[in-house]
Amino acid sequence: MAMVGYVLKRILMMLAGYLVGLIALVVIYMVLSSLPNAPGYFELMQFTPVAVLVVPPLGMFVYFPTIVVTGMQTLVFAMIAEFFSLRSFWLHMLFGCAAAAAGFVLLWPDAPDDPERWADMGIIAGAGLVAGLVYWLIAGRDAGFRRPLDQIKQFQEKS
Incomplete structure (x- = not known):
């Protein structure tokens, strides 16, 4: 029963990573739209994710498909x-980036053929990097079903 609770707690931590990834997506589009000679498309994307964050029911229309395609x-x-008790923040960031990019390709399978979609894939992969880092900050530093022997010995000495 404790194992089920542990896994459910980790899943909730992943959802926190998803939410921060969505916020990172908004910030990245806002920064890119403020650059000189930025495409008009970035200005539109600057406000669309903000509306998703401000209006929670609208946000669920974005959040739910995101979880479905990257879950x-x-x-x-x-x-x-x-x-494998992998605790490296770089690895968690790489996992977040790969999951976000794979989800983007699942939503737009013709994205590699469309040069306009490469910027979007990079932005979404960047948001995945941030989400992976946040997951590592919340849960990844303690990753692992098995604990190192020195931690077990310390626990036994305390009790």
């Missing part, structure tokens, strides 16, 4: 990190 790979990456 499986995110769970696989999290389980790999937990099973």
